[in-house]
Amino acid sequence: MTASIHISALYRYPVKGLSPEPVERVELETSGFFPGDRLYAIENGPSGFNPLAYRHQPKTKYLMLMRDEALARLRTRYDDATATLNVEGCGEPQAFRLDTEAGRDGLADLMRRFVPESLRGEPKVLAAPPQHRFTDSPIGYVSLINRASVAAVEDYLGTPVDPLRFRGNLLIEGLAPFAELEMVGRVIEAPSGLRLKITKRTVRCAATNVDPVSGIRDCDIPWTLDARLGHRDLGVYAEVIVGGALARGDALRPIG
Numbered sequence: 001m002t003a004s005i006h007i008s009a010l011y012r013y014p015v016k017g018l019s020p021e022p023v024e025r026v027e028l029e030t031s032g033f034f035p036g037d038r039l040y041a042i043e044n045g046p047s048g049f050n051p052l053a054y055r056h057q058p059k060t061k062y063l064m065l066m067r068d069e070a071l072a073r074l075r076t077r078y079d080d081a082t083a084t085l086n087v088e089g090c091g092e093p094q095a096f097r098l099d100t101e102a103g104r105d106g107l108a109d110l111m112r113r114f115v116p117e118s119l120r121g122e123p124k125v126l127a128a129p130p131q132h133r134f135t136d137s138p139i140g141y142v143s144l145i146n147r148a149s150v151a152a153v154e155d156y157l158g159t160p161v162d163p164l165r166f167r168g169n170l171l172i173e174g175l176a177p178f179a180e181l182e183m184v185g186r187v188i189e190a191p192s193g194l195r196l197k198i199t200k201r202t203v204r205c206a207a208t209n210v211d212p213v214s215g216i217r218d219c220d221i222p223w224t225l226d227a228r229l230g231h232r233d234l235g236v237y238a239e240v241i242v243g244g245a246l247a248r249g250d251a252l253r254p255i256g
Contacts, residue, residue, distance in 0.1 A: 005174035014078035016041040025247040041134035045121025056138040065207035072215035152177040187255040194244025202235040
């Protein structure tokens with residue numbers, strides 16, 4: 001890892017399985033989640049969710065791209081001030097206040113009409129309780145994607161690969177392909193003093209096979225990684241061990 005590593009983009013995913021939102025700058029708290037990320041999930045039939053006694057649930061309990069690729073055709077934007085999710089790509093643009101029961105029911109009804117074949121039961125929009133988020137991993141606080149690793153996958157497949165297939169919070173440049181996988185246990189620091197400890201490699205699933213623009217399942221990235229590298233890992237999770245700011249263009253340096 002070298003001092004030339006920098007953040008090329010930042011993204012959040014307010015509703016699990018729906019579209020990413022680029023951000024320029026965020027403030028992260030110690031042991032906190034990426035701001036505005038995975039605040040809501042759409043339950044696909046009863047999941048056992050209990051906001052008063054929350055337990056991490058596998059992503060298969062919710063609507064998600066691994067199985068429900070049509071979700072990628074929706075374009076969503078979340079307004080923090082009003083808790084409103086604006087949705088395009090399903091006829092007339094719609095808006096749902098997710099801090100109200102009526103708004104959550106409205107989004108659930110949209111899912112009944114948009115992906116009826118995906119439903120295993122009644123869809124329900126869930127709001128994450130305090131100190132929790134609907135991340136894929138129970139320690140998935142912040143996810144990092146190495147652009148060079150994505151470029152290597154492009155070479156393996158012989159076709160362009162949008163890094164948004166990997167649904168990361170930070171896109172980083174300056175590392176060698178798959179060098180991020182060897183960083184587990186290391187700490188990196190941003191100019192603000194924020195420190196991230198790399199905790200876990202990210203095993204890729206079939207969600208990466210879905211083009212994030214067209215919603216078409218057009219390749220097999222997990223199989224390709226396995227065939228080429230003997231594993232299905234690309235990107236890493238990190239924990240915020242010292243809070244602070246992150247901004248697009250920030251350099252990241254190793255500690256120790």
